[in-house]
Amino acid sequence: MHEYSLAVAIIDQVKAIVKQHKANRVKKITVSAGPYEMVIPDLLYEAYDIIVDELDKFRGSKLELIMKPAEITCLNCDYKGEPSKEKDEEFAFNFKCSKCDSRDTHLNMQYLTIETVDLEIPE
Ligand SMILES: [Zn+2]
Numbered sequence: 186m187h188e189y190s191l192a193v194a195i196i197d198q199v200k201a202i203v204k205q206h207k208a209n210r211v212k213k214i215t216v217s218a219g220p221y222e223m224v225i226p227d228l229l230y231e232a233y234d235i236i237v238d239e240l241d242k243f244r245g246s247k248l249e250l251i252m253k254p255a256e257i258t259c260l261n262c263d264y265k266g267e268p269s270k271e272k273d274e275e276f277a278f279n280f281k282c283s284k285c286d287s288r289d290t291h292l293n294m295q296y297l298t299i300e301t302v303d304l305e306i307p308e
Contacts, residue, residue, distance in 0.1 A: 188228040191297055192236055196243065199302055203242055208304035211243050215302075217251040219295025226250045253295055255280070261287035 199214055218224050230248055237243035257268045259282035268280035268290065280290045 187223070188225060189232040189236075191224065192229055192232040192248075195233070195248070195297070195299060196236055196240070198299055199243075202302050203304065206304055206306055208306050209242070210305040211246040212303040212305055213247045213249065213301075215249045215251065215300045216297055217253050217295070217300050218297045219253050219293070220255050221292065222295065222297060224250065224297065226252075251300065256293045256295060257282065257290040258293055259285060259287055260289040260291060261285055265293075 195214060195216055199211060202208075203211060229250055233248040237246055254267050256266060257280045258265045262282060262285040264282050264284040267283060269283040269286065271281060279288050280292060281288055282290055
């Protein structure tokens, strides 16, 4: 299960942050991913809950996944951002630059990234 290994990877990264800040507990983790990362949020949350139930410092914490819009880089004008929303059935997977209308674009992969971690840190 893809989501299970993603949850493990997130927790491993946060464990290092917990250690670095000498935190007592993790309250909430926010992660983000692009639309082509193929993460199913419910499966990710489910996997997360199962794993953290075994971890003292993570038990009861929440994971939130934010889905980001697609992002392209235009090879013609260097525009970086959301592609043109103009519909074009014929080129469904060929994104169009929203600045210069070029189809010479590259879809940027936006891997699962940890955005914020809410920790309970002792005084
Ligand atoms: Zn462009």
